[in-house]
Amino acid sequence: MDSSAAVEARHATKTYGQGSAAVTALDDVSVAIAKGEFFTLLGPSGCGKTTLLRLIAGFETPTSGQILLHGADITADPPNRRKVNTVFQSYALFPHLTVTQNVGFGLQMLGRPKAEVAATAAEMLALVRLEDFADRRVSQLSGGQQQRVALARALAPRPEVLLLDEPLSALDLKLRKQMQLELKRMQTETGITFVFVTHDQEEALTMSDRIGVMSGGRILQIGTPRDIYNDPTSRFVADFIGETNFIDARIEGGAAILPDGTRIDIASGDGQGRPAAGPATLTIRPEQVRLTDPGAGVPAQVRQCVYFGTDTHCHLALPGGETIVARLQNPPGGSVALTTGETVHIAFPPGALRVLEA
Amino acid sequence: MSTRTFSVTALPGFATVALVAFVALYAPIVTMVVYSFNGSQSVAVWGGFSLEWYVRAWENTAVQEATVRSLVIAASASLIATTVATMAALGTTRTRSFRGQTLIYVMVNQPLMVPEIVTAVALLIVFAAVRVATGWSGLGFLILAHSAFCVPFAYLPIRARLEGMDLSLETAAADLYASRWQTFRHVTLPLIFPAIIAGAMLAFVISLDDVIITEFVKSAGQDTLPTYMLGQLRRAVTPEVNAISTALLGLTVLLLTAFFIISRTRD
Amino acid sequence: MSRTAESEAETARIRRNWALATPALLLLFAGAAGPLLVVVVYSFLTPGDYSGVEWDFTFDAWVQILFARDIFDDTLRLADAHLTIFWRSVKLSLLTTLACFAFGFPTAWFIATRDRRQRGLWLFLITIPFWTNLLIRTFAILEVVRNQGLLNTALMKLGVISTPIQILYTDTAVLIGMAYVYLPLMVLPLYAAIDRFDFRLLEAGYDLYASRWQVLRRIVLPIVKPGIVAGSILVFVPSLGAYVTPRVLGGGKNMMIGNFIELQFGQGRNWPLGSALAMVLLVIVLVALLAYVRAANRTGGVDVH
Numbered sequence: 002m003d004s005s006a007a008v009e010a011r012h013a014t015k016t017y018g019q020g021s022a023a024v025t026a027l028d029d030v031s032v033a034i035a036k037g038e039f040f041t042l043l044g045p046s047g048c049g050k051t052t053l054l055r056l057i058a059g060f061e062t063p064t065s066g067q068i069l070l071h072g073a074d075i076t077a078d079p080p081n082r083r084k085v086n087t088v089f090q091s092y093a094l095f096p097h098l099t100v101t102q103n104v105g106f107g108l109q110m111l112g113r114p115k116a117e118v119a120a121t122a123a124e125m126l127a128l129v130r131l132e133d134f135a136d137r138r139v140s141q142l143s144g145g146q147q148q149r150v151a152l153a154r155a156l157a158p159r160p161e162v163l164l165l166d167e168p169l170s171a172l173d174l175k176l177r178k179q180m181q182l183e184l185k186r187m188q189t190e191t192g193i194t195f196v197f198v199t200h201d202q203e204e205a206l207t208m209s210d211r212i213g214v215m216s217g218g219r220i221l222q223i224g225t226p227r228d229i230y231n232d233p234t235s236r237f238v239a240d241f242i243g244e245t246n247f248i249d250a251r252i253e254g255g256a257a258i259l260p261d262g263t264r265i266d267i268a269s270g271d272g273q274g275r276p277a278a279g280p281a282t283l284t285i286r287p288e289q290v291r292l293t294d295p296g297a298g299v300p301a302q303v304r305q306c307v308y309f310g311t312d313t314h315c316h317l318a319l320p321g322g323e324t325i326v327a328r329l330q331n332p333p334g335g336s337v338a339l340t341t342g343e344t345v346h347i348a349f350p351p352g353a354l355r356v357l358e359a
Numbered sequence: 360m361s362t363r364t365f366s367v368t369a370l371p372g373f374a375t376v377a378l379v380a381f382v383a384l385y386a387p388i389v390t391m392v393v394y395s396f397n398g399s400q401s402v403a404v405w406g407g408f409s410l411e412w413y414v415r416a417w418e419n420t421a422v423q424e425a426t427v428r429s430l431v432i433a434a435s436a437s438l439i440a441t442t443v444a445t446m447a448a449l450g451t452t453r454t455r456s457f458r459g460q461t462l463i464y465v466m467v468n469q470p471l472m473v474p475e476i477v478t479a480v481a482l483l484i485v486f487a488a489v490r491v492a493t494g495w496s497g498l499g500f501l502i503l504a505h506s507a508f509c510v511p512f513a514y515l516p517i518r519a520r521l522e523g524m525d526l527s528l529e530t531a532a533a534d535l536y537a538s539r540w541q542t543f544r545h546v547t548l549p550l551i552f553p554a555i556i557a558g559a560m561l562a563f564v565i566s567l568d569d570v571i572i573t574e575f576v577k578s579a580g581q582d583t584l585p586t587y588m589l590g591q592l593r594r595a596v597t598p599e600v601n602a603i604s605t606a607l608l609g610l611t612v613l614l615l616t617a618f619f620i621i622s623r624t625r626d
Numbered sequence: 627m628s629r630t631a632e633s634e635a636e637t638a639r640i641r642r643n644w645a646l647a648t649p650a651l652l653l654l655f656a657g658a659a660g661p662l663l664v665v666v667v668y669s670f671l672t673p674g675d676y677s678g679v680e681w682d683f684t685f686d687a688w689v690q691i692l693f694a695r696d697i698f699d700d701t702l703r704l705a706d707a708h709l710t711i712f713w714r715s716v717k718l719s720l721l722t723t724l725a726c727f728a729f730g731f732p733t734a735w736f737i738a739t740r741d742r743r744q745r746g747l748w749l750f751l752i753t754i755p756f757w758t759n760l761l762i763r764t765f766a767i768l769e770v771v772r773n774q775g776l777l778n779t780a781l782m783k784l785g786v787i788s789t790p791i792q793i794l795y796t797d798t799a800v801l802i803g804m805a806y807v808y809l810p811l812m813v814l815p816l817y818a819a820i821d822r823f824d825f826r827l828l829e830a831g832y833d834l835y836a837s838r839w840q841v842l843r844r845i846v847l848p849i850v851k852p853g854i855v856a857g858s859i860l861v862f863v864p865s866l867g868a869y870v871t872p873r874v875l876g877g878g879k880n881m882m883i884g885n886f887i888e889l890q891f892g893q894g895r896n897w898p899l900g901s902a903l904a905m906v907l908l909v910i911v912l913v914a915l916l917a918y919v920r921a922a923n924r925t926g927g928v929d930v931h
Contacts (some may be wrong), residue, residue: 080832085833086833089829095845096849106831107833110836154834368739368825370732370842375732380809381733383729384752385755387769387770388763444650446646446650447646447647450642450643450645451643454643457643467650469658469659472911473662474863476888477908480887480891481665482661484901504657506657507654507658514650564757568760570760571870575888575891585761588765589874600765611758
């Protein structure tokens with residue numbers, strides 16, 4: 002395995018409870034996160050992303066497997082000996098300390114001289130633009146401000162890796178979007194490896210260098226936002242990220258055969274190779290469905306069209322009965338003019354139609 | 360290297376000290392209970408399991424009298440205190456605050472705030488004067504004193520129950536033409552009855568266990584079980600006292616367990 | 627007019643509440659509060675020849691709290707014996723509070739960090755001794771510390787000592803007895819405060835490199851401080867007014883304020899002095915309780931059993 006990874010989990014498993022009541026939170030998870038990377042663990046609640054984060058932080062110990070930091074095995078290390086800091090979902094700011102005291106806490110525990118602690122705390126507060134609140138009690142701050150204090154506090158000891166446990170979930174939409182940009186900026190500026198946990202796929206796509214999609218205690222796919230979006234390797238990932246259409250078909254001789262016999266050529270570009278023969282699921286994003294001239298594409302009947310401003314969502318019935326959703330961009334000032342019952346012809350751009358194992 | 364799970368809530372040595380504390384808390388009591396069954400008199404020698412001390416205590420007329428007196432006083436005080444406390448609770452809960460409500464609350468809970476020795480001394484003075492003036496020295500003084508300090512112990516559970524009660528039930532009764540008394544008798548009373556019983560039991564235990572006030576207020580020869588035991592201290596400490604203590608302890612634990620069960624099953 | 631009807635109903639309601647509360651008020655006045663007023667009066671009277679008082683008003687009793695009049699030259703000196711008793715009471719009460727804290731804090735922490743299901747059991751276990759008869763508990767300690775008691779017998783059997791250590795009838799015995807009796811009173815408010823503590827702050831502390839001691843000192847203790855104050859007052863106050871425990875375990879010689887008060891109504895035959903002392907004790911206790919209420923309100927209410 003690549004030992005230049007900043008933090009790594011190797012075959013990490015975590016089970017709670019005994020016997021028949023045992024719950025597996027993480028099932029043989031392995032992931033290597035590179036130095037300076039903004040890595041996001043994405044998945045629905047209960048998928049194990051927070052458990053994995055807590056294993057890296059040291060609040061939980063894996064039932065089996067290892068956690069490595071820069072190649073060194075830290076599995077047995079208590080949290081206060083790992084050069085890893087956490088931004089908690091609840092912020093966990095110390096209510097009896099001021100903002101500055103909170104931010105300087107880590108360095109104080111490490112025994113740094115008072116001058117250094119004060120200077121670094123001030124620097125961090127400037128980084129998150131809270132210099133004016135230095136002497137306030139944390140209870141006097143708004144949610145967004147508290148979030149920034151939590152961030153400054155975790156950054157102050159200059160950790161190797163920063164863990165962020167759904168830090169933006171308590172913020173309102175507008176503030177959240179602002180903070181997403183802020184966090185990205187800070188990560189780029191400090192160069193610290195960020196491991197970010199969220200259930201919001203839009204957030205993950207916006208901020209990450211790479212995403213690990215998780216479900217049921219397993220990592221299903223790791224890749225760049227583009228890879229994840231365009232090249233989902235499993236039905237779950239395809240469904241979880243953005244909107245996807247699923248079409249049942251059979252692969253035969255380099256083409257997909259719909260239940261009624263209609264043949265669709267599978268473009269073998271983008272390194273997908275020749276898909277194996279047999280039953281399969283085709284996926285295509287709604288915005289990639291194109292209308293084409295009769296005779297060139299697959300005929301489909303318009304079931305319903307809904308106007309959505311920038312585009313129109315149309316439900317189209319394929320031969321064989323299955324319905325897909327197409328997002329057709331509206332011409333400026335107008336709308337795509339399709340009537341219910343009308344027959345149109347769909348083309349699937351090269352590479353847009355992906356094949357998944359059934 | 361073994362992977363020791365890191366416990367966030369563990370603090371060094373705390374579990375040990377805590378368990379030592381629990382052991383230290385129960386060891387003397389357990390010792391006392393065990394040795395009340397000891398055939399021999401000394402702690403160093405175990406003389407076989409024996410009920411000798413219980414029998415001796417049981418046959419001791421002074422103990423019999425003291426026990427009867429304790430039970431009579433406790434029962435009377437509990438009855439009086441609970442009745443009075445129930446009325447007071449009805450008058451002070453679930454009502455918009457009125458002038459003097461705090462005064463009532465302070466007065467009712469006063470025994471919890473004033474050190475027992477102070478109350479004991481005060482009652483000694485007053486009752487001595489009354490005894491001299493009227494020549495009467497019956498159990499009345501003790502019952503009065505016990506009733507008074509038992510009131511807060513009956514009051515608090517009943518008050519708690521009243522505050523947690525669903526007001527709409529009484530409103531419904533009124534809507535259905537029930538008079539104030541009928542609402543109380545048919546709706547409120549049945550609902551707070553477990554709390555009244557709980558309060559009565561608590562008052563009973565408190566009265567049974569009282570030492571200081573009883574010691575100061577009693578006339579000569581009017582011993583309750585605790586004051587009898589206190590008096591026995593002046594002579595040799597016989598295991599008889601152990602036996603009486605264990606019996607009293609058993610009764611208290613029984614009543615307390617019943618209290619807990621009643622308090623829990625009311626919801 | 628509806629307003630009159632409303633105020634009439636209001637008056638009726640208030641009158642009804644007072645009527646319901648009156649029996650309790652009468653009972654407590656006769657059996658508790660009223661006599662206290664008599665005590666105040668008696669503290670300004672003169673001791674009678676055999677017992678009781680003479681109705682001569684004087685401040686003598688109050689002076690006698692701290693001073694003794696020299697029988698030869700009639701000057702006032704500090705009454706050393708009295709001061710010893712006051713000092714012993716304060717000292718023992720403070721030490722009891724300290725001992726209860728030293729054992730009580732880990733105990734409260736232990737209970738508060740147990741599984742939710744187990745916790746009820748532990749709380750029940752800590753509560754039973756609390757409700758057991760004070761005399762029985764003091765007796766139990768007597769059985770442990772006396773010369774033929776558990777402690778000495780065990781130490782002799784183990785060969786640590788050859789003759790019994792005299793613990794009974796010393797200040798130490800009283801201290802052990804009071805700490806034993808009042809421990810649950812420290813544990814319960816501490817438990818309430820720790821129960822409200824956000825344990826995620828501990829994770830934050832460890833995440834930021836704090837050692838276990840640092841977490842205790844810098845995060846836990848400052849935040850549960852109101853609980854500590856409440857528990858301390860709840861132990862200090864009854865300790866100060868203790869009577870049974872110092873009597874049983876201290877013998878006649880190691881008196882605390884409670885015993886000293888009793889003496890005035892027994893052999894000492896100085897009812898006014900006893901009354902004055904009782905008043906002083908009452909005032910100290912009420913002041914401490916006020917401080918407790920203040921501390922409790924600051925935390926939003928500390929629940930005591």
